[in-house]
Structures are given as C-alpha cells and as structure tokens.
Amino acid sequence: MLTRRHFLHLGLMSGGASLLQAKEFLPQNVTFKGTEKFQQVVALAQAQNWAALPMGARVAQFGQALRGIKYVGWTLEIDDQVESPSANFTGLDCWTFFEISLGLARMIGKRQSSYAPSDLLKQIEETRYRGGVCHGQYLDRLHYLDEWFTDNAARGNIRYVTRDVGPVVRLTGRANDEMSLNPKLYRYLRANPALVPALRQIEARLEQVPFDYIPKDQVAACEPKIQSGDIIGIVTSRPHVFCSHVGLALRTGDGACHFMHASATYKKVVVDKTIHEYLYSVKSHAGIVVGRPR
Template sequence: MTRRTLLHTLATCSLPGLLPAGQHLPQNLTFIGEKKFHRLIDRALREDWRSLPIGQRITRAALAMEGTPYVGYTLEIHDHIESPSANFDGQDCWTFFEIALGIARMLAIKKDRYTPADLLHQIEITRYRSGTCHGSYLDRIHYLDEWFTDNQKRGHLKNITASLGPTVPLEGRRIDEMTVLWKSYRYLKHNPDLRPGMAEIEARLQRQPFHYLPKTAVRAIEPRLQNGDIIGIVTHKPHVYCSHVGLAVRSADGVLHFMHASYTHKRVLVDKSLSAYLASFESHAGIVVARPLE
C-alpha cells in the first residue's frame, strides 16, 4: 500500500478497528518532535543511560523533558483510527510518564541507533490491552487502575501500594468519566458506536476492588519510594478513581518530589515533595504506586 493510498483509506474510513495489528496512522500524525527525540537519545547514548537501573533511566528521560509545554488530550490524534503516538512538543500527565517509561524500556534493547518506531513499539506494548493496538479506540487502556493491573499481569511493573502501608478502599464512587464526558474525547464524539463498549469496560472496572494509600500517610512512606516509581493521584472528584499521574524523582538533598506534566503550571516540572503536593489540593485523596520492572 502506498502512502497516498493509506491516507485516502484513513480519510474515508468511518469505523474504528479496521487496521490489522502492526498497521497504524502515518508517522507525521503519530510522532511529533522528532528532532527533540533524537537529541534526547543522543544524550542517553553519550551518558550510557542503558547501564542504569530502569528507575534511573526513567528519571533521566523525564528530566530531559522538563519544561515541555502542557497540552491536554495529546492522545486524541484522529477521528477514527487509534494508533500508538508520542509528542515531544506538548504532553499531558499520561503521555509524559508514558514516554519516559517507553524510552527507558527502549534503551534496554541494545542498538547503535534508535528510531521513532522503536519508541512507538514500546508505547504500544504498555498503552494497549495485552500490548497490541489493532486500530480501535477500545484497544487502549484509558484508566490508570486498569493500566496498573494489565501491565502487572504482563510483568512490566509491580503495584506496590499495599506494601507501603495500610490502604483504604475507595467506595461509593462510579468510574464512568469516558461515557459521561464523551464530548471531550475526539474518538467517542465522532464514533457513537464506541460508547456502549466503553460503558462495558467501565462497568467491569467498577466491579474490581480499589485500594489506595491516604495522603495523610504519604509523608511517612516517602523514604521507601524510588526514582521512576509511577504515582497515581487518587481523587475525591466523581467519575474516576485517579485524576492525575506522575513520577517519583528524588533530588540530591534526598527529598522525594512529584514530577509531572502540570495543567496548573502549563509545563512538565519537578514539583514540591510528594506529600506537600498532595496537601496543596483538597480534591487529592491519596496515591497508588507502581514500580516498573526490567
């Protein structure tokens, strides 16, 4: 298939999920900021990030993206066809941590040169249910609690929340943000037939127990967190369990900071200590934590 034919197919396609696994949108839509990517990877090779543990690799990649503008909905790149994507010019909280993780995983595979396709492959493995995108929006894992569960099942990480201290159940809360706020999501807005499937996914997640560490307990467990740990922010707000996500980054003075793509600050930054960040927002209830594995 020529590029012209592919673009025509995408332009005329009205249903999700028509591309077989391995065929995705053109790279000019799925990968933004290629020069920044190559500069980051050139630095990673010069400084031999590959020799570091995965948490340190994640942290190096994250810090290299500090200052990237915050841009919401950076995963919504097409009206119909879902595809692995990465954007180095603008990131939201999910794409920031996911790109840092993807770079760290990519560097573990020894190569002299890395391409955007290498990173997109790693993102596909963690972003999509069972690690494969077939072109359907419903292939993507949209809720962080399911992302933790699916990736833990496949050996990519370990949910360490319960090992950090006494957790509490989140009760009396519906998980239905995607179907309630469907107008905010490009794919759901343009494909009404996707909404029942999304509602089924949400109903399944609703039946799964969810426990978290209250924010009042976070300061005491900060010494046990490591660079590169993935921190989900549990919220008191309706429709969702986790409203935000970022990374644990320990500074030279030993303080455990929360690094994230911040809507408030409009950029990727190393924020306050994790406990201080949580205390800054009444809506924050606590955290869940996943530790990436080699």
C-alpha cells in the same frame, strides 16, 4: 486500499507467501511529533550510558530530560477513527509524560547503535494497550489509570507496589464512568458515539475490581519507600473516576521525594513539591497508588 491518511501494515506468515493479518495504522507524520527533541534526548542517554542504570533511575533520567516541554492536553486524541500508538515531544499531558519516559527507558534497554521513532512507538504500544497490542480500535487503549496499572502489572511491565509502600484504604461506592458520561470531550467518542455502550461495559468491569490506595495523610511517612522512577497515580475524591492525575517520583540530592509531572498549572513538565506537599496543595487529591517499572 492505501490512502493519504492511512496505510496497511502487512504481517506475513513465516513462509512469506500467505497473508497473516492486516492492521491499519496512521502515518508517522501524524503519530510522531518532535523528532528532533527525541533524537537529542536519545543522544544524551547514549552518551551518558543510561542503559546501564537500574530501570527506575533510567525512567527518572528520561523524565528529567523532558522537563520544560509545554503542557498540552488531549495529546492522545489524534484522529477521528483510527487508533495508533503515538508520541509527541512538542507537547505533553500527564499521561503521555510518564508513558514516554517509561517507553524511552524500555527502548534504550535494548542496546542498538541507533534508535528510530518506530522503536519508541513499539514500546508505547506495549504499555498503552490492553494486552500490549493495538488493533487500530479506540477501545484497545487502556483509558483508565487503574486498568493501566493492573494490565501492565499482570504482563510484568511494572510491579504494583502500593501495599508495599504504605497502609491502604479501599475506595468504595464510586462509579468509574467519567468517559462514558462525557463522550463529547473525547474526539474519537464524538465521532463514534456507538463506542460508548462498549466503553461503559469496560468501566462497569473496572468498578468491580477492588481498588486500594494510600490516603494522603499517610504519604509523608511512606515517602522513604518510594523510589525514583516510580509511577505515582493521584487518587481523587471527585466522583466518577478513581485517578485524576499521574506523574513520576524523583528523589533529589537532599533525600526528598518530589513529584515530577506535566503540570497544567505551570503549563510544562516540572519537578514539583514533595509528593505529600503536592497532594495537600489540591483539596480533591485523596492519596496515591504506586507502580514500579520493571
């Protein structure tokens, strides 16, 4: 039944006569914020032909175009029940910053005369959800960055290049259960506590996957191998989670490799210190993992 908050997206079989499936999503006035900024960024990309750039450079260009947008936490938590691809150009957190930059770069690579919010949301769905499909369920989403890297690498959206960039060490003896331990912090889990056991099963599976990272005392020497647009996951020494932050690499004119991210410290999207300097600015930062957009 169609309601004010939800609508049904109907998929038809090729003959058009039979109902194949019905997916419930949230309306676009909930899932997409900041249409004017989206249109401005896309117009700039078209005027400067960013689609012709290599993928990593394209991601970095979109990241720079988002500089100055204010930091807003929990921008993925948009409903109590229904999960749906979303984008917010009025406020970004670390995850949505890198993800929207990547989504815009993927979108503009499909040359069209014009682009709509739905074009970006399709790209967000492709990378945000396990297997690239959202069925309207909260646990469809790749909630942990380590699984995001693994799932998207398996589907060819990125290359997981951590071992190519530098020497790695293996993280051992740590749980990856931050969300199931703190369900009241997450809007969907607060409203649906029955999801927590299934989430814990996902976390337990992730804990069995070997996780290697470049320790921060090795990053300065590795920076020449990092490219603009690489996705930089920040590995933490804190318990109960492997990665605590994420951003993009940006090579500047002086040859340095900076960390570009939605910063809770600066309260906006910024081009920060070099990656190794940024790591040393926070005691709990342990190192990095690196994904290269394809």
